[in-house]
Amino acid sequence: MSKTLGNSPDPIELIKKYGADGVRVGMLLCAPAGNDIPFDEGLCEQGRNFSNKIWNAFRLIKGWEVSEKEQPLEAKQAVKWFNSRIGTVLEEINDSFTKFRLSEALMSSYKLIWDDLCSSYLEAVKPAYGGKIDPRSLKETIEFFETTLKIIHPFMPFLSEEIWHRLADRPEKEDALIVAKWPEQEKGDELLQREWEVLSEILSDVKNQRNQYGISPKEALTGSVNISGRLNQDFSRLFKKLGNCTIDIISDGGDTSPRKNGVVSLDLGDKLQEEEKKNLEKELEYSKGFAKSVEKKLSDSDVLLWAHSKRRNSERKKLADALAKISQIEEKLEQMK
Amino acid sequence: MEIPSKYDPRETESKWYEFWMKNDYFHSEPDDRESYTVVIPPPNVTGVLHMGHMLNNTIQDVLVRRARLQGKNACWVPGTDHASIATEAKVVKRLREKGIKKSDIGREEFLKHAWEWKEEYGGIILEQLKKLGASCDWERTSFTMDETYYQDVVNTFIRLYEKGLIYRGERMINWDPAALTALSDEEVIHKEVNSKLYHVRYQIKDSKEYVTIATTRPETILGDSAICIHPDDTRYTHLHGKHALVPLIGREIPIILDDYVDMEFGTGCLKVTPAHDVNDFDLGAKHNLEIINIMNPNGTLNENSVLFDGVDRFKVRKQIEKDLEESGNLVEVESYQNKIGYSERTDVVIEPRLSLQWWVKMDDIVKPALQSVKDGEINFYPSNFVNTYNHWLNNVKDWCVSRQLWWGHRIPAWFYGQGDDDFVVCVTAEEALEKAKSKSGNEALTAEDLKQDEDVIGYLVLFLVMAYVCIQWSPR
Incomplete structure (x- = not known):
C-alpha cells in the first residue's frame, strides 16, 4: 500500500463500513511495531466482528433473569478461574504497553475477551435455557465485564463507552469510562489456570469426536482420559454443562501440575462401528467406480494412446491395486456384520 | 433501556464523541498528576486522512487513552502544518484558473489568497481525526503559521545564525535565463x-x-x-x-x-x-x-x-x-x-544554476541528538531502530533551509548591497537598518536600501521548535 501508488483505501469509507473501533483494531492487528504493514481490509472486518462479539456478550448478560439461589459450584470455579486469568493477562498487557508493543497488547486483550470471557467463562456461568441466574454470579459477571471494558477502551473507545453506560446508570462526569481507573490486579494463580486448560483440552477432544462421528451435542457421552499430575478440582459439573459428557479422570498419581495424556477415549460403542461402516461403504463405492474407469481405458483400441507400453503397464497396475482394495473392504464389511 | 440486536457504530460514535467533547475530558491543564504529553506530527493543512495517518493516530490515541485511565494527566496536542509547497501549489493553481499569475499580484496579495484558501479548506483532516476517536485537546490546536509559531521559527533561525549554525552557501536551483529569476520545481x-x-x-x-x-x-x-x-x-x-x-x-x-x-x-x-x-x-x-x-x-x-x-x-x-x-x-x-x-x-x-542558499550545519546540531540516545535519555521502540537513526544522523549532510516560496516563515535576512556578505539577520526592518549601518560603516543607508530575502524557511527549523511552541514555551 502506498500513497504514491494510490492503492490505499479511503479511511473514512472504512470507518463507515466497519466502525471506527473496527478499523482501529484492524490497523493494530496487522502492525507489529517497526515492520512494514501488509494491510488487509479483512482485518477491519475482524475488528467489526470483535465489536459484534462484545455486543452480543453484553446482550447475553443483560438478558439474564435473577432468582435468589446459591451460586452453583461450576460458576464458583469459573469466577475463581477468570479472576485469576485477568490478573495474568493484565500483566502481559501492561508489559506490552511498557514496551510499546501495541499489537501484542491488543492481541492479549482480544483473546481475553473472545476466548476466555466469551467462549469459556460466560458458557460456564450462564443459566440453562429458560433458567435463571443466581445474584452473586450476575454481580461478579458484570464486574468482570466492566474490567474488560476498561482494558479494551484504549483500542475501542466508542463501543466500550456505549456498553459502560448501558450496564449501569452513570450520570456523573467522573463516572464515564474514559476517565475510569485502569484495573490493577495481582498476577493470577498459575495452577488454577493450568487446570482450566486441561478442562478446555478435554472438552475440545470431546467436541472433535462429536464432529468426526456426527454425534449430536444433545447426546450424552461418557469416557475417560489419562492425566499426568494431579487435577485438584472436580470438573464433573463443567463436563456435563459444557460438553454434555461424563469423563473419568485417570491420574498417574504424580504431584505436578496436570497435563492431559493422549486423546479422551469415549465410549462410542455401536456409534463408532456405524460410522466406520458408513465410511467403508463410501470408499468401496469410490474404488469400484475407479476400477471401472480404468478398465474402460484399457479396453480402448486406440493404437496411438497405447503406443507407450510403459503407460499401459501403469494403468494395469492401477487396476490391480483398485481390485485388491475392493476385496479388502468387502472382507472388512463382512466381518462387521 | 431497549437493547438493539445489532451494534450500530454510526449512531454510537457521534453520540459519544460529542459527550466527551461536551464534558471536556480531552482538555488538560498542568497539575500535580504525572503528565503524559503527546504532540501530534502535524498533518498537512491541505491533507485528507490516509491510512498512514490512521495508523499513527490510532497508536497515539491508544497510548493517550490508556495514560488517562492510569490517572495520568494526559494531553495530546493537535495541529496542522502549513505545508509550504503543497499549499502554495494549490493556491497558484487556483489563481491560474482565474487567469492570475503569482508574480503579477505580488507577495502580500498572494499570501492573502493563501490564507483564504487555508480558512476554506484547511482543517478537514482534523475533523476526520475526530471520526477516528482521537482524544486530542482541541483547545490547544495550533497551526504552524500562527503568530507565535511564526515568531518562534524566525527567532530560532536568527539564534542559529548567531551561533554560526546557519550559513549561506551555494546550491543548484532552476534558473530562468530570460526572466532572470529562480523558479521552484512547480x-x-x-x-x-x-x-x-x-x-x-x-x-x-x-x-x-x-x-x-x-x-x-x-x-x-x-x-x-x-x-x-x-x-x-x-x-x-x-x-x-x-x-x-x-x-x-x-x-x-x-x-x-x-x-x-x-x-x-x-x-x-x-x-x-x-x-x-x-x-x-x-x-x-x-x-x-x-x-x-x-x-x-x-x-x-x-x-x-x-x-x-x-x-x-x-x-x-x-x-x-x-x-x-x-x-x-x-x-x-x-x-x-x-x-x-x-x-x-x-x-x-x-x-540548473548555482545560487546562494541558507544551510543548517548539521555536524554540530546532531551531536546532542546522538548523545541523548547513546545515554539512554531517549529510547527507541523497537530498539533496533537506533541503528537507522545513528546511521542517518552520522551521515547527514548540511541541510538547505531556504525555499523559493512565499507561503511560509520568511527568512529574516536583510540585504543592503550586492556583495555576498552584504546582509544582516534580525526580525524587523528598523533593527536591520541599524545593524546594516554598523556592519557596512555606511551611515547614509536608508530603509529603501534594504531588501528582505524573498525565500521562506524550510521545515527543519520548524521542527526544532515545534514541541516547545505546543506547550507554549518560547525559545526567545
Whole structure:
C-alpha cells in the first residue's frame, strides 16, 4: 500500500463500513511495531466482528433473569478461574504497553475477551435455557465485564463507552469510562489456570469426536482420559454443562501440575462401528467406480494412446491395486456384520 | 433501556464523541498528576486522512487513552502544518484558473489568497481525526503559521545564525535565463523533445588512449571538473589515478571513482560538471571537485568557458559540434528523445544554476541528538531502530533551509548591497537598518536600501521548535 501508488483505501469509507473501533483494531492487528504493514481490509472486518462479539456478550448478560439461589459450584470455579486469568493477562498487557508493543497488547486483550470471557467463562456461568441466574454470579459477571471494558477502551473507545453506560446508570462526569481507573490486579494463580486448560483440552477432544462421528451435542457421552499430575478440582459439573459428557479422570498419581495424556477415549460403542461402516461403504463405492474407469481405458483400441507400453503397464497396475482394495473392504464389511 | 440486536457504530460514535467533547475530558491543564504529553506530527493543512495517518493516530490515541485511565494527566496536542509547497501549489493553481499569475499580484496579495484558501479548506483532516476517536485537546490546536509559531521559527533561525549554525552557501536551483529569476520545481514544465546525443572522446593525459562520454549539452564540457568511472569497472582499471584532457581547451581533469556510475549505461564513463548539473554538483561536493561556472545569468557563456565569452548557449552548442568534429573528438551524434525543463512563465529552457542558499550545519546540531540516545535519555521502540537513526544522523549532510516560496516563515535576512556578505539577520526592518549601518560603516543607508530575502524557511527549523511552541514555551 502506498500513497504514491494510490492503492490505499479511503479511511473514512472504512470507518463507515466497519466502525471506527473496527478499523482501529484492524490497523493494530496487522502492525507489529517497526515492520512494514501488509494491510488487509479483512482485518477491519475482524475488528467489526470483535465489536459484534462484545455486543452480543453484553446482550447475553443483560438478558439474564435473577432468582435468589446459591451460586452453583461450576460458576464458583469459573469466577475463581477468570479472576485469576485477568490478573495474568493484565500483566502481559501492561508489559506490552511498557514496551510499546501495541499489537501484542491488543492481541492479549482480544483473546481475553473472545476466548476466555466469551467462549469459556460466560458458557460456564450462564443459566440453562429458560433458567435463571443466581445474584452473586450476575454481580461478579458484570464486574468482570466492566474490567474488560476498561482494558479494551484504549483500542475501542466508542463501543466500550456505549456498553459502560448501558450496564449501569452513570450520570456523573467522573463516572464515564474514559476517565475510569485502569484495573490493577495481582498476577493470577498459575495452577488454577493450568487446570482450566486441561478442562478446555478435554472438552475440545470431546467436541472433535462429536464432529468426526456426527454425534449430536444433545447426546450424552461418557469416557475417560489419562492425566499426568494431579487435577485438584472436580470438573464433573463443567463436563456435563459444557460438553454434555461424563469423563473419568485417570491420574498417574504424580504431584505436578496436570497435563492431559493422549486423546479422551469415549465410549462410542455401536456409534463408532456405524460410522466406520458408513465410511467403508463410501470408499468401496469410490474404488469400484475407479476400477471401472480404468478398465474402460484399457479396453480402448486406440493404437496411438497405447503406443507407450510403459503407460499401459501403469494403468494395469492401477487396476490391480483398485481390485485388491475392493476385496479388502468387502472382507472388512463382512466381518462387521 | 431497549437493547438493539445489532451494534450500530454510526449512531454510537457521534453520540459519544460529542459527550466527551461536551464534558471536556480531552482538555488538560498542568497539575500535580504525572503528565503524559503527546504532540501530534502535524498533518498537512491541505491533507485528507490516509491510512498512514490512521495508523499513527490510532497508536497515539491508544497510548493517550490508556495514560488517562492510569490517572495520568494526559494531553495530546493537535495541529496542522502549513505545508509550504503543497499549499502554495494549490493556491497558484487556483489563481491560474482565474487567469492570475503569482508574480503579477505580488507577495502580500498572494499570501492573502493563501490564507483564504487555508480558512476554506484547511482543517478537514482534523475533523476526520475526530471520526477516528482521537482524544486530542482541541483547545490547544495550533497551526504552524500562527503568530507565535511564526515568531518562534524566525527567532530560532536568527539564534542559529548567531551561533554560526546557519550559513549561506551555494546550491543548484532552476534558473530562468530570460526572466532572470529562480523558479521552484512547480514552475518548471518538462517537455519531451527531440535532442541530439553527442559522443565525445577525451584523451588520457600522456597517452594515446581516449575515453568516450555521451552528453546532450556539449557546451558544458568546458566546465567539466572530472571524468567518473565505476571502481569495479574492469575496462578502466588501468586508468585509476590518471587524468584526462578536456577537448578543445586541453584542461587537465582527474579520473575519479564512484559507484554512482551505472557500468551498463553507455561507455560507463561520466563527465562531471558541478556548476551545471544537479547530480554532478552533489558528486562534485562528495569528491571535493572544482566548481567551474561557465555561464552568465542571461544564458551566454562567460570567460571561464575560455572559447566563447559572451556567446549564447545555443549558438555555442552548434559551434562546438563543428569544433569537436574538426579536432577529431566527436565520435558520433545520434538523435535522442529526452525531457527538458522549460520555464512556465517565459518558455525558455531552464538552466540548473548555482545560487546562494541558507544551510543548517548539521555536524554540530546532531551531536546532542546522538548523545541523548547513546545515554539512554531517549529510547527507541523497537530498539533496533537506533541503528537507522545513528546511521542517518552520522551521515547527514548540511541541510538547505531556504525555499523559493512565499507561503511560509520568511527568512529574516536583510540585504543592503550586492556583495555576498552584504546582509544582516534580525526580525524587523528598523533593527536591520541599524545593524546594516554598523556592519557596512555606511551611515547614509536608508530603509529603501534594504531588501528582505524573498525565500521562506524550510521545515527543519520548524521542527526544532515545534514541541516547545505546543506547550507554549518560547525559545526567545
